[in-house]
Amino acid sequence: ELKVEQNPLFLSMQEGKNYTIYCNYSTTSDRLYWYRQDPGKSLESLFVLLSNGAVKQEGRLMASLDTKARLSTLHITAAVHDLSATYFCAVPFMYSGGGADGLTFGKGTHLIIQP
Amino acid sequence: NAGVTQTPKFRVLKTGQSMTLLCAQDMNHEYMYWYRQDPGMGLRLIHYSVGEGTTAKGEVPDGYNVSRLKKQNFLLGLESAAPSQTSVYFCASSYGLDRFRAVEYFGPGTRLTVT
Numbered sequence: 001e002l003k004v005e006q007n008p009l010f011l012s013m014q015e016g017k018n019y020t021i022y023c024n025y026s027t028t029s030d031r032l033y034w035y036r037q038d039p040g041k042s043l044e045s046l047f048v049l050l051s052n053g054a055v056k057q058e059g060r061l062m063a064s065l066d067t068k069a070r071l072s073t074l075h076i077t078a079a080v081h082d083l084s085a086t087y088f089c090a091v092p093f094m095y096s097g098g099g100a101d102g103l104t105f106g107k108g109t110h111l112i113i114q115p
Numbered sequence: 116n117a118g119v120t121q122t123p124k125f126r127v128l129k130t131g132q133s134m135t136l137l138c139a140q141d142m143n144h145e146y147m148y149w150y151r152q153d154p155g156m157g158l159r160l161i162h163y164s165v166g167e168g169t170t171a172k173g174e175v176p177d178g179y180n181v182s183r184l185k186k187q188n189f190l191l192g193l194e195s196a197a198p199s200q201t202s203v204y205f206c207a208s209s210y211g212l213d214r215f216r217a218v219e220y221f222g223p224g225t226r227l228t229v230t
Contacts (some may be wrong), residue, residue, distance in 0.1 A: 004157075031230055032216070042205065043158075043221040088157060095160065095173050102173050102209075103219060105157035 002027045002093045005105035021109045023072040023089035032072045033090045034063050079113045086110045119222035121206050127228045128196045136225050138206030146209045147189035151202040175194040196229045
């Protein structure tokens with residue numbers, strides 16, 4: 001069974017500050033996904049990390065993957081209010097009998113950025 | 116190009132009633148998924164399909180059935196609804212997570228309440 005753990009689960013921070021969200025997973029995987037969800041909305045893909053050492057950046061967000069440590073980080077630089085959302089990491093998992101992967105999600109990090 | 120659409124958006128059922136949720140995608144994706152999202156639980160995979168005519172169980176399949184009669188549609192059925200099935204249901208589709216850079220695209224969600 002794959003377990004995906006995020007921390008923190010809740011984060012309140014001020015604009016202009018930096019912070020990191022952590023995602024640990026329990027079984028071997030060379031891929032990891034980050035999604036964003038705004039309140040009452042669907043999930044939007046942010047990053048796909050496809051190999052050990054992968055680093056992706058989009059604006060004030062940067063994600064990295066260390067497959068040996070089974071750890072991914074999502075770093076927020078100089079936070080702005082528009083980044084307030086819930087962020088999920090997800091790891092592919094082969095459910096038996098299906099012949100393909102589905103995603104196992106962390107519980108999400110609810111991020112509030114205050115002026 | 117509508118992406119992934121879900122019908123209905125909201126529904127209230129009484130315990131024991133049945134209903135079907137419809138997911139449609141126009142991206143010619145082979146793989147489709149049904150997830151449920153509960154507060155503090157992240158998203159959990161219910162069932163998925165790797166192609167027309169195929170279905171497979173995910174993490175929490177009990178109490179649900181699915182069918183994929185057409186490539187573009189994936190139906191989720193509740194034969195006898197229970198209050199524990201109160202949740203937000205998301206459909207997703209992809210080319211398959213084993214493919215390089217494949218991403219799951221999510222629909223807008225269906226909010227289901229069982230009383």
